[in-house]
Amino acid sequence: MNSFTYVRARNQAEALSSLKDAKFSLPVFKGGGLDLVDHMKEGLIAPDALIDVRGVRGEGDLAGNGPDAVEMKGEVIRFPAAMTLAQAANSAVLRKFAPVVAMTAGSAATPAVRNVATVAGNLLQRPRCWYYRNSQFNCLKKGGSTCFAVEGENAYHAIFSTGSSPGPCHIVHPSNLAPALMVCDAVVHTVGNADRKEIPIGKLFHGPEKGVTSEHTLEAGELITHITMKARPVSGFYAIKEKQSFDWPLVFACVAIEMAGERIGKAEVVAGAVAPVPWALPAVAAALKGVDPKDERALTEACALAGKGAKPMRDNGYKVGLLSVAVKRAVMKAAGVAIAGEEGR
């Protein structure tokens, strides 16, 4: 790990000006610092300044005040970018009006990680592909000429591609929160080089065909200040993990629904851990319309569409079937339908 200067920004202006300070050659914003420090330890990046934005106060407050940093005005929920995953998981507002966000935040990683990890950091964390994370593999994402996952060990890689053909990079997007925020129509607010920007969460990410060395569309120097989103009181999340402690999901799904009587009137479905970006499943959402979530057979049928169009690699075909199950169970979670085996667990 390299030496670096640590800057504790007190307000937005300080954060932005530190980033432009000519005495730094590679300054970066730091949230919880988890992913950054992992990268530095592995020698993947060597920033010479870490600008901690968690203390940014005043206008465009990043840290949020009070026990619940989440505010709700009318239908709009707002929370600061440096709110921790633990805060998100415990927020009374989110638990009531957007349970999908509270659930995804509460399911990521471990309590220790969630106490430190920030919302913005979670959205912008880099992929977990084991070739990417290992400095000795100079893969496409790091400017090399090969994707090692294609011939190598790809059990945890993507089954969907964003471009017309699979690849060239086969990561899955790592963020738990991103798909949850997508079903809530979230907007990411930034300040930076030009003006304030409002980026619909779906536009925050891009696939490898639009550039393989990054996963998001922010420009250098842009700081995420807060997130706004719509209330989704009937929403849910389900992750399938190999290990129930300290593990990344094999696949997961986030669902928001509006009920029309006993049946689903409208649904939004976004999956995670299956594609290089949070993966929207509009066909499944359409098929869910009119389904009674208590009718498991109808639900299963609608969700079976989830794997349609998947092009699995050698070792990750199992994800296709799992995805349908994750979506189905996310709907059941949203609708408050009991899932087999979850009693007493």
Add this chain to the structure above:
Amino acid sequence: MATTTPTMNRPMNLGASAADHLDRVDALAKVTGAAKYGRDRYLPGSLFAALIRCPWGSAELLSDNAAEVGKLAGVVEIKISRREGTYHGRDVGYVLADSVVALKRAMNALKLEWKRREVKTRIEDTVKEPPAINEDAKKVLDAAAKKLSAVYSTPVQTHSSLETHGCVVDHRGDSATVYASTQGTFAFRDGLDEALKLKGSDFEIVCEYVGGGFGSKLGGPGKEGLNAARISAARGKPVYLFVNREEEHLDTGNRPSSMTFAELAFENDGTITGGQILTFGGVGVARGGGGCDVPSGRYNFGDLRRAHTDVSFNAGGPRAMRAPGKPQGAFAEELMLDEVALACNVDPLELRMRLARSGNHKEMMKAGAKLIGWANRIPTGTQTGTIRRGMGVGLCSWGLFPARAEGEVVIYRDGSVEARTGTQDIGTGQRTIMGVVAAEAVGINPDEVRCSIGSSKLPVGPGSGGSVTAPNTAPPMRAAALDAKNKLLTIIAKELNVEASALEIVKGEVLRGGQRVMSFKDACQRITGDSITGRSDAAKVDTSGKGHSDGVQFVELSVDTETGVIHLHNVVALQSCGRVLARKTAESQIIGGVIQGLSYALFEQRVLDRVTGAMVNANLESYKILGPKDMPHITPVLWSKGQTKVCSLGEPPVIPTAGAVACAVLNAIGAPVRSLPITPAKVLAALAGVGGKKNEDGGAR
């Protein structure tokens, strides 16, 4: 995880001894960080070393910038002694610097240009086809009513010791102190004299605490110790060399992978008549050490042809790991039995009662069946719900092996008592149980004995391997304590003008004919010098007698048939271990063994990139180890029927677990998963019928 369930068959001579509730004596030091491990020794003026390693399964070193990096501030030396490596992690040289920071900078700045070569990474790269069936075995198979033809496989499991391998060597010219992380204080010493250019008596190995080893820290100083010793000897400065987490996975040994090809012949009632079992061990670049213990001898397998072959490929080689060769064999063996039972429609426990050779195992199976509630087991293949429950059972056994050990007990004038043994504590509770043994023999409370361990200057003791430590160190420690007590009582006897044999010490009081004479503390003040020392006399220590350790484990779990995820519910682990010295540390050995076995069953595996031979999960994130939420309720049952000796306990509890898990999965879903770890993907494949086809005899394939 509650483990307070009362244990059955409590050791007969323990009674209400204090040791029944005694906590691990160094628990507080360990959890507060007060305990100093080898890794914690940062000596003034120390140099820091790291090994340079081959990053690929096989590669040639074309060029390096060592000369340039050597000029960086703080870098003392860079030595490259090999220009090729045949496994990821093969050391080819070292970097030496005067601070941790300088060392890290140098390692980062070091640019090595490697040319990769083709690699083999698995047994299957060599063993491409099922081996032929021997003619004799064929005859048995042809005559069989039923047959099972199956292939079982297990992955490489790394030891994943929390404290990585290494040591700090402080060479001071004519003497040296070595702070080592080792399971063999004396083997470490004996392997270091040449490198240090000193006699064994001129230097001390200090190993007060060890952060795990599981067998990988048994074989002397290893390359970490030898390199550190040579450098320290040459430079006359302390040298710190501990490997990092990645290196720990790559090059400090492992449990080798295995493949078992079974062709079994059996009767309609499940009686196995014989056949053929061929095993292969995946030993990386090593030539041997890949044994896979099946059949184990615990069951009657009839007329069996048996052969084992070790297969080499481009990967770090094995080292002894907690019951070497046994868990991989037991996995295949137990699952095989359940497949036979299923094919014959026999209860698998009933089949085991018939095939098991030891009466002890049978008795334990009966007792364990009650505890787990075997009567509620649902017959295999009859469940249709999403969540299906399963139960499995597995057996283990272990012998008792001799090892050289001595003990010393010192009674000081101030009444304090020190028990001394050079043997280290790898987590088994050596410090705790030696105190118990000494205290009991002297006649005082365990908390009044201080136990000094982990030094080559203390009385010799065995390496912590083969589960020999407690059985071999307890008798001499007892002998030493009795010797010390007798010396003390002789002094008192003289004063009272009686025979020493007329006196005894009970609960810290000297008694004569049951009447209190004086307190133990007062007695100690009569010592004329500073202390008296009791010693064990090897010739007089009774280590005879047999002490076989048997075990039976039951696992209860459920399988989510939509996701393939397994939820572990209960494990009942009955384990004979002879006389129990301290119940909590004994139970902790069983619980720890079970946890390691469960983790092996469901999660752990070294993943080598098949193209480059590099290990892609050399960390504790994607090398998955069972975590708190995955933990079932574990009930350890100490079983000491018919045993009075202290017997082996460290290794056996890890043997049967994975097999029992596999059987429980078969019971739940009706199809076997014959390959560890049992991941959701494999469960789903088994459910979908891939690899779960029935053969024409009705046996599962």
